[in-house]
Amino acid sequence: MPANTAVRDYLLSRRSVGLAFLREPGPNPEQLxxxxxxxxxxxxxxxxxxxxxxxxxxxxxxxxxxxxAGIAKEKNPTIEEAQLDLERRQFLPAPLTVGVISSPQEHLKIPKFEQLLSASNVALNLVHGAYALGFAAQWVTRWYAYDDAASAMLGAKAGERFVGFVHIGTPGVVIEDRPRPALEDVISSWQG
Incomplete structure (x- = not known):
């Protein structure tokens, strides 16, 4: 298989664009x-x-x-209005958010952890797919990914959990790259 330098260059330069910097337009129906x-x-x-x-x-x-915001207020009656306002904006301004739910199946040979990894790959492919189509994205988990009431309200069923929410839109800014780990700090060779 020949090298694909365009894909290589993309993977070497991909970075997340935070929710606050994602704008309209989002994907049209065909792009979605x-x-x-x-x-x-x-x-x-x-x-x-x-x-x-x-x-x-x-x-x-x-x-x-x-x-x-209603769930947050129910859980913390003394929550400040400014925090409630942040909760109201959890899915704004990005034109599209895709919640990725891990929905593991009972199976004798395939552990639920492996199935969770498959769901995580869906979230990562959403990020890559957004960029491939000319958009930007950010994959996040927030408190509502871990809260049973909030997760259920957003569509998770019993036995399911969100692996994240991928916000997608047109970038409103150019994001500078962040420092990446030095390879020698994160890689070792197994010697037996």
């Missing part, structure tokens, strides 16, 4: 279909499809934020 097709082309031992996707777009972004 292509993006989701890219996202779901992941390793999936046993073809179990141990993940699901929840799209949060349009007016649903603000409605989801209002519901998160």
């Amino acid at each position: 279909k292509e993006l989701l097709t890219i996202a779901t082309r992941v390793p999936d031992h046993g073809k179990l499809v141990p993940w699901r996707l929840v799209l949060i777009e349009g007016d649903a972004r603000a409605r989801a934020g209002e519901k998160l």
Whole structure:
């Protein structure tokens, strides 16, 4: 197989663009279909499809934020209004957020951890797919990925959990690269 320098160069330069810097437009219906097709082309031992996707777009972004603020207020009645306002904006201004849910299946040979990794690959492919289509993205987990009431409100069923939320849109700024770890600090060779 020949080297693909365009893919190599992309992988060497990819960086996240934070939610606050993602703007309209987001993917149109054709682009969204292509993006989701890219996202779901992941390793999936046993073809179990141990993940699901929840799209949060349009007016649903603000409605989801209002519901998160309500859950936050229920859990902490003394929460300040400024914090509630942040909760209301959890899915703004990005035009699209894709919640990636790990939905493990019972299987004798395929551990749930391996299925969780498959779901994580969906989230990473969403990031790569967004960039491939000319958008930018940020993969985050927030408190609502770990909170049962918030996760259920956002679409997780019993036995499922969010591996993250991928915010997608047009970048409003150019993000500078951050320092990366030195390879010698994170790589070792197994010697037996």
